[in-house]
Amino acid sequence: MAKKILGLVGRFDNNMIREVTRLLPNQFELELISPEDDHSKLRNIHYMITRQMLINREVISAAPKLEVIQRWGSGYDKVDVACATERGIPVLIAAGVNAVSVSEHAVLLMLAVLRRITLADRSVHRGTWLIPEILEQARTLSGKTVGLVGFGNIARLVAEKVNVFGAKVQYYDLVRGTARQEQDLRASYVSLDTLMGTSDIVSIHVPLTAQTEGLIGREEIGRMKPEAVLINTARGKIVDEQALADALEGNRLSGAGIDTFANEPVESGNRLLTFENVICTPHIGGSTLDNHAFCARHCMNNLMDALEGREFSKRDLVNPEYKVHSL
Structure with missing residues (x-):
């Protein structure tokens, strides 16, 4: 089976990237995409973990293969949830992790x-x-x-x-x-x-x-x-x-x-x-070394649920109505 491409989309420090890489299952290939990168880099990603970047309609439209949007943390105000729902894409958070x-x-x-x-x-x-x-x-x-x-x-x-x-x-x-x-x-x-x-x-x-x-x-x-x-x-x-x-x-x-x-x-x-x-302080309330490992594991667990067709946690799923559009 071809590997799923997981995009780390936004701003991630080295410790965050290291934790995701350490936990990355064999079924995934990692792609790093910063806010400054051309949107063409989104073309082939299937799953997305996003942090400190606006995921608007333009970004979502640039990722035709996108299946899941996972937020690093619990806030999702930077994600166009309505657009994701129209595409049948679940938007997930890491509830309580920070x-x-x-x-x-x-x-x-x-x-x-x-x-x-x-x-x-x-x-x-x-x-x-x-x-x-x-x-x-x-x-x-x-x-x-x-x-x-x-x-x-x-x-x-x-x-x-x-x-x-x-x-x-x-x-x-x-x-x-x-x-x-x-x-x-x-x-x-x-x-x-x-x-x-x-x-x-x-x-x-x-x-x-x-x-x-x-x-x-x-x-x-x-x-x-x-x-x-x-x-x-x-x-x-x-x-x-x-x-x-x-x-x-x-x-x-x-x-x-x-x-x-x-x-x-x-x-x-x-x-x-x-x-x-x-x-x-520069929006660092949830950013500690201790927390990076917890958040990375939480995100990867959600992505494995998606890969293996399991139900998402109700606490993490922002838009349960995505299913109507994914049929």
Whole structure:
């Protein structure tokens, strides 16, 4: 049987490529395709694992043999799911694979903003042992109210972690968690308005969809307490960046920790880069060495399911309706 060509489409670092290569079954041949490559390289691929690249109608149309689109990670906002469905192509994610890493990063940003870690680091590097602002502004996570927008895998792990620090947890989600989840995580369900107005830390944990784009807008940010902090490790377009920058500029917010931006790589003129009380990271919440092996194995398991005709995991399959068009 002829080998299936698997395209790694997008931006993958050497460790990611190494893990995929290590796990690559004999039935596959690997092709590396970067965003800068000509679309003609897509012509012969059967399966695709994609990361940090827009998979739009043009890209999908350039791959006439394409059978499966597998996302490296759990977000799929860069994939034209409707186009894939029309072609009878399943779109798969690696559900939950980055939850631990992203939840750790969210808590890291909370602590770093509250304790003014970057300000302290720069002070020491510049030869100043201690500046007054650090002592005047640093706060603990203990005793704070953490408001989680979303209550999926990542948010629940964040709740688990901040509980250990002695924080109080409240959350908002379109689908309320179970009584057992709320009890185990000591989490209270509240409306979005209540969460925004009463939380010391607001942490975003929803996927980017038509419903969540701009969910945290000027009105929602305006409800936040002036001593509050906003953390975004989800997707940049969920938050109105201009409204957030205006609030920070007007001292109506204490700070922010941002891992995801509306446009990535972040533009040099983005106002959020100008504030000392904003910690910015380059969308690395789910990217750890430990996580690469987990994600590669998860993706390859899904592709083997496709190759051998097995049913896909319901958690991973984004578009079950693809079957109607694949008949």
